[in-house]
Amino acid sequence: MRSIQRRLSLGLISVMVVVGLVLAQTSLWLFEMGLQRYLEAGLRNDSENLLVALVRGPQGLQLDERHLSPAYQRPFSGHYFRIDFADSHWRSRSLWDQQLPQLEHPGLSNLQLGPEGQQLLVLRTDYRRLGQSISISVAQDYTPVRESFLRMQQVGLGLGLAGLLLILLLQRLTVRRALRPLEKAREQIAQLQQGQRSQLDDQVPVELEPLVAQINHLLAHTEDSLKRSRNALGNLGHALKTPLAVLLSLASSEQLDAHPQLRKVLKAQLEQVQQRLNRELNRARLSGDALPGALFDCDAELPGLLATLNMIHGEHLDLSYRCPPGLQLPRDREDVLELLGNLLDNACKWADAEVRLSVSETAQGFELSVEDDGPGIPEGRRDQVVSRGTRLDEQTDGHGLGLGIVRDIVDNWGGVLRLEESEWGGLKVAIELPKR
């Protein structure tokens, strides 16, 4: 999509150009019409003067030179006349060797004359004088007026262009100012994506209000339903796991001592139910990428997590973490805790004395790794541990490594999980997470 700014500019330019041209041209034309009418009055005056100058002389009609304007005597002075009689015509001296053609009809017209290329405005008027039909044509050089019109047109065009540029500039400023809330909303959505905020600012213009309100509503709704479904899953888990605990306890009770076969089957089946239940409930609880505003604050959460693990596995384990201060992972808090909790729990089970968690930001995203100083996994078996079971019932609890849920979370995030050898010879689980 083209930007709104561009569209507005294009639309404005085309409208301004069309309107400006039409307006300028029309006003020029109207002005010229007015001017011609004014000149016509002068020409009519000249024509009437000529009529008065026509006097009866000894050889019939003749022009009284005294009444003639001197401009008619000077060659190409810009003022000309022609008087047509029934059989002959007179020309003014100023015409010199040029012919002023007679107009077909009485009235005003434009003509081009002679080598000087003068634009003439010609008025023909018909009279009867002393019993004769006389047609008097007077002409005036129109070229200076034409030229000044041309100059006016050029100046007008220049002014129009400058005006257009100015308007465009102002329009750009106005539009940018008017679109600032949109730009702000765009920035906020970007921040939302990076997890720097959880809601959009609702101080926006009326036009944007429904949009922002709707987005905020959706965010709140997603968060709420995630919370509700997690709660429901917790309740479901509670409702199923407590009876399961009873059954497991019963399966190892003395009453079954006499039926070892029955006990074995019971225990195996119950264990399968338990594993499956845990796996599916954990998986259902993952938020994945549903919430854009999710954030995991390493500094705030990691000490609590490590303290918890230390409490569970005993103080003899040295749990440490390396993480740049202030680092925040743009993921759901519970998901990250689940991932790290399971990884660290697993590492603690195998470690002799040391477990280390490292979190770092890379160019592509984030890298998490958990290392222990336990026995590790031989290289040939690592793939087997990480690979996904082909059949559903083969997907046991991560082959006893607690990696099942870890893999689910990493897959959900579009990350990559690798098993390597740690610096102490134990297992290192490295996870690469893409940026959002």
Added chain:
Amino acid sequence: MRLLLVEDHVPLADELLAGLNRQGYAVDWLADGRDAVYQGSSEPYDLIILDLGLPGLPGLEVLAQWRAGGLGTPVLILTARDSWAERIEGLKAGADDYLTKPFHPEELHLRIQALLRRSHGQVNQPTLKAAGLHLDEGRQCVIRDGADIQLTAAEFRLLRYFMLHPQQILSKSHLAEHLYDGETERDSNVLEVHVNHLRRKLGKSVIETRRGQGYLFGGQAQ
């Protein structure tokens, strides 16, 4: 060892009670959170097993009230809510261990043993050791110099309590409070009989009698 079990699911509570009794623990059982707040802080329990989903008052709230009241008894949380976020919350509220349902009964027993050892300063030991004796809590017998000595259930209970409190003077009433649940009638003569049995099996010097004060276990070992 006297334990408090707070669990509202009756069949599970029955199972746990039976299992814990077999392990030689005296257990009081409560199902309501509000009762637990009161009884947990008024009776001298050695360990509390707390379910989180309780009627009356949520388990975490119960725990927070105990800790706010200065109760230092180790608490093991028993819950179906197994997400790490909830575990961290539980331990922040003051729990000492966290076991998720469903669990194997042996797992619970091992956790209780470990938690009791830890709370009595015996960190990082897979079994209970004191005064040259080695208590096998699984088989409920004691090992001295590589030789098994069989114990009755009552002797096992008593010896375990002594071994968790070595070199401490324990009065008869204190022992009775910690070895029997709230409903058993406490008869100090029975205690004397069991102490004598233990002396017969382990040697007279293991348990000293301090007249007017009580018993002292492992005083000679040092």
